[in-house]
Amino acid sequence: MRKGLFWFLAVVITLGSAVFQRMTGPTHPLRGKVVVEGTEVAFKLPRSAETVRDAEVAVPAPAPLQGYLEYMRFKTEDAWARVPLARQGDRLVGRLPKQPAAGKLAYRVLLSGGYLTTPIAGEDPVIIRFKDPVPVWIIVPHVLVIFAGMLLATAAGLAALDKKRNPRRLVLWTVALLFAGGLVLGPLVQKFAFGVAWSGFPLGMDLTDNKTLIAFLFWIAALLAGRKGKPARPFVIAASLVTLLIFLIPHSLLGSELDYSKME
Incomplete structure (x- = not known):
């Protein structure tokens, strides 16, 4: 395989998996369209917010549409709170009260033209999770290093399929990058965002932590199997496939979650 084609395939596969993971994650904004009494409304509802301010929920909705916002703390017996949406030009805007780090709210946006009330995202509530701000000097290196690790993991797998290439050097770089991005910078990001550096095995069930650990262990096995050059x-093909598959799992699935019962 020519060098240009080799790296083109590696980049395309890595970008595709990264975009899929991000777009399908539970903290990615929920997008959709709904017709409310003859008026089509396209919405984008937030599912992630920072603890430093209330979360704005805005829906493009021309007059005479009106509506309100219902919310409650996630996994509690709280009664639903209801606040009217305020009109700001062609938008209806409401705010969800900020929560502690890893706190979640379940909420619904309901619109009406005067006759019928429509929950725009369906009957199931939208879940939004709050996090503390993460410094740019941590989040940017984390994203770049993890992406580089995913890219070289893919490249190593492609190299292992080509008998003319020895994937050994790519394996070494993959191990180093996954360690730095996933097991050093990743916990730092989580510590800033949720106050806990690691909530995967054996301390918890955080899927992002666990899938990073699994991928790293597979690459350690490939590294050890490739001793003496x-x-x-x-081993490399297996590690590459496992990495690709687990990084297709939506980001932040089964992530940190505040137990409100322990606050009362």
Whole structure:
């Protein structure tokens, strides 16, 4: 395989998996369209917010549409609170009260033209999670290093499929980048965002932490199998496939979650 095609495939596969993971994650804004009494409304509802301010929920909705916002703390017996949406030009705007780090609210946006009331996202509530601000000097290196690790993991797998290439050097770089991005910078990001550096095995069930750990262990196995310069192709291919598959799991699934019962 030519070098240009080799890296083109590696970049395309990595970008595709990264975009899919991000777009399908539970903290990515919920998008959709709904017809409210003859008026089509396209919405984008937030599912992630910072603890430093109330979360704005805005819906493009021309007059005479009006509506309100219902919310409650997630996984509690709280009664639903209801606040009217305020009109700001062609938008209806409401705010959800800020929560502690890892706190979640369940909420619904309901619109009406004067006759019928429509929950725009359906009957199931939208879940929004709050996090503390993460410094740019942590989040940017984390994202870049993790992406580089995913890219080289893919490249190593492609190299292992090509008998003319020895994936050993790519394996070494993949291990280093996954360690730095996933097991050093990743916990720092989580510590800033939620106050806990690690909530995967054996301390918890955070899927992002656990999938990073699994990928890293597979690459350690490939690294050990390739001692003395051996290509260890089956191990590298297995590690590359596992990495690709687990990074297709939506980001932040089963992530940190505040237990409100422990605050009362």
